[in-house]
Amino acid sequence: MPESPIPALTPEQMSRVDRIMVDDLGVEVLQLMELAGQAVAAWARERFLGGDAQGKRVLVLAGSGGNGGDGMVAARLLHTWGTQAAVWLSHDPNALPVDGAAAHQLRSLKALALPIHPPLDLDQDDTPDLPGADVIIDALLGFGLSGPPSGAAARLIAAANAHHAPVLAVDLPSGLDARTGIPYDPCIHAEATLTLALPKTGLTGPAARSVVGELAVADIGIPPAVYARVGVSVGTLYSGRSIVRVEE
Numbered sequence: 384m385p386e387s388p389i390p391a392l393t394p395e396q397m398s399r400v401d402r403i404m405v406d407d408l409g410v411e412v413l414q415l416m417e418l419a420g421q422a423v424a425a426w427a428r429e430r431f432l433g434g435d436a437q438g439k440r441v442l443v444l445a446g447s448g449g450n451g452g453d454g455m456v457a458a459r460l461l462h463t464w465g466t467q468a469a470v471w472l473s474h475d476p477n478a479l480p481v482d483g484a485a486a487h488q489l490r491s492l493k494a495l496a497l498p499i500h501p502p503l504d505l506d507q508d509d510t511p512d513l514p515g516a517d518v519i520i521d522a523l524l525g526f527g528l529s530g531p532p533s534g535a536a537a538r539l540i541a542a543a544n545a546h547h548a549p550v551l552a553v554d555l556p557s558g559l560d561a562r563t564g565i566p567y568d569p570c571i572h573a574e575a576t577l578t579l580a581l582p583k584t585g586l587t588g589p590a591a592r593s594v595v596g597e598l599a600v601a602d603i604g605i606p607p608a609v610y611a612r613v614g615v616s617v618g619t620l621y622s623g624r625s626i627v628r629v630e631e
Contacts, residue, residue: 389600389620389629391582394526394561396613400580403609412484415603416449419553419579420456422601423520426577426626427457427551428464430597431518437465442516442548444539446523446557447474447485453553453579454522455488462497469498471513473523473536476501502535510541519543521571522553526561526583531568540569549574555583556594564588572596580605581617582629598629 392400404410432439443458445451455470462468470492476499479486492499513519521543523536532540540557543550550573555561558570564585575597578586582600585591602621610617620627 389582389627390610390615390617391584391587392580392613392615393584396615397526397561397580397583399613400605400609403612404605408606408609410604412449412452413487416452416456416484416488418603419453419601421460422579422603422626423453423457423522423551423553423577424460424464426575426599426601427461427518427520430575431549431551432466436461439466439518440514440516441466441468441518441520442513443468443470443520444523444543444557445470445472445485446525446536447472447479448525448527449484450522450525450553450557452485452488454520455485455492457520457522457553458497459488459491459495462495469500469514471500471511471539472502473534473539474502510538510545513542513546516546516548519546519548519550520553521550521557521573523557523571525554528558528560528567532558532570537569540571544569544572550596552576552595554579555586556591559585559591559594561585564591566590566594570594575599577601577626578629579603581610581615587629599626600629601626 552573556571
């Protein structure tokens with residue numbers, strides 16, 4: 384992808400932005416997660432479900448961190464919009480911190496009786512056989528990844544890549560190094576990626592081109608003044624719309 388006029392953040396800058404939002408502005412993680420999940424659900428509906436979620440089938444692959452929480456919010460909203468949504472976890476749900484954001488989202492899904500598949504449902508050696516779907520939402524791993532995916536996350540990545548349905552990656556394809564843009568093995572091959580707040584530096588690099596697909600960026604309510612504190616100017620990026628395609 385050629386250089387984009389939309390600025391990009393390193394993982395360290397994004398982490399600092401998150402801290403400023405929570406520590407200085409008092410915006411809770413759950414608030415940011417709701418906005419992120421709303422954007423993912425809306426983009427999945429527009430980009431992959433023909434603008435109408437009713438009766439469509441959606442699989443959400445969810446990790447234990449913020450990306451997983453974003454994906455679970457998207458699953459909940461898509462469910463309310465009429466989809467047949469199911470969530471496949473890469474982790475033992477009982478191991479999540481009870482007061483954490485991901486556990487909070489999981490409790491909401493359970494209350495709605497959404498199908499939830501823990502890693503115990505996965506074969507420990509083979510690639511799991513995921514059911515049919517109109518779109519797969521990859522919310523397994525985020526910008527904190529520092530090495531190749533392993534365990535259930537790796538098996539779910541392989542299953543998504545082998546599936547016939549297109550994949551929408553949340554923030555960045557699971558298995559992609561957010562700083563360098565170099566894909567680990569395995570790495571999600573997405574048809575589209577909806578990155579949150581601003582693109583991460585690796586997304587716009589040439590090495591990421593084969594796994595990112597169509598790239599768009601979603602507003603999750605970060606004020607321009609917060610970006611300015613990490614040395615980035617966003618200008619009027621979101622003045623006209625909350626999701627912006629990153630031109631190739």
